[in-house]
Amino acid sequence: MSALEQAFAAAEAAGIRQERVPVDGLRFNVARHGRGRPLLLLHGWPEFWLVWRPIMERLGNDFELIAPDLRGCGDTGKPFAQPDPTATADRHAADMFGLMEALGIQRFGVVGGDLGAYVIQAMSHRAPERLVGSFYFCTPYPGLGHRYGQPGHLIEVWYQYFQQLPWAAELVGSSRHACRLYFRHFLDHWSGDNPAVFADLLEAYVDNFMKPGNIQGGFDWYLSSAATRRLWLEGKLPPQPPISVPTRLLWGRRDPLIPPDWSDRLGDYWTDHSLAFVDAGHYVHAERPDVAAGEIRTFFDGLRKYRPDMR
DSSP, X not given: OOHHHHHHHHHHHTTOEXXXXXXXXXXXXXXXXXXXXXXXXXXXXXXXXXXXXXXXXXXXXXXXXXXXXXXXXXXXXXXXXXXXXXXXXXXXXXXXXXXXXXXXXXXXXXXXXXXXXXXXXXXXXXXXXXXXXXXXXXXXXXXXXXXXXXXXXHHHHXXXXXXXXXXXXXXXXXXXXXXXXXXXXXHHHTTTSOTTTTTTTHHHHHHHHTSTTHHHHHHHHHHHTHHHHHHHHHTOOOOOOOBOSOEEEEEETTOSSSOGGGGGGGGGTBSSEEEEEEXXXXXXXXXXXXXXXXXXXXXXXXXXXTOOOOO
């Protein structure tokens, strides 16, 4: 049994089940657990649904938890084998609304970070009335502006340019060793250079990314978002109305990718938000699952007093 199969078996033993849901020509792999108020959990890169297992185990008594593999990731797959420049945040947002409709859920809360945070913002602009509330970890947002590409930060974001190259996925996937080296860097470094965070799951992650198409599937996000990211850096991104969905943000104080002081412009992009910091890196949900789960529960419990019907 591979490391990934063992991880899936352990999740199943904890009551987390996986199923395939057809949406717009793709079969989305979705992990589900618990019952109650529905929460959609959106992973980042380089992640897939398994990163949410600690959160799902902690919140399953309070929520119906839905953790899909986004298009191109995990066992959801890609619409075609070649690099896909259409896997934008808006495309992912449409996928997620389609998924929830297929599951019979009209209104729900949503939680995510990294790529998932981009998708939540796109969902919030597309159909805010369907979102009860949104919860973000270490959030990329337009207010980062030119800081994201400043010379001192390029050492942290080089991969976003490398992964647009047509041969990048082939190089990273040229051997299991190469795949492990590449993804271990991001898992360890973004966890505040703490290799213990993902040590037990590293081989499962390598198993996941060695599946045909999975490396390119993740890289497609960077190919698809390149034009928007450039506009961010140049200060030319067309403005959108601030997001009105009630929002909570939890930021790691040691996040090397999106430093916490770059949260200073959140008020320009959200009208109803609160922010807290925690001793963690980029993967707050993996590094501090007790804290993350408690914050999620408290936030959505607080919304019930004026949004009692999450469906």
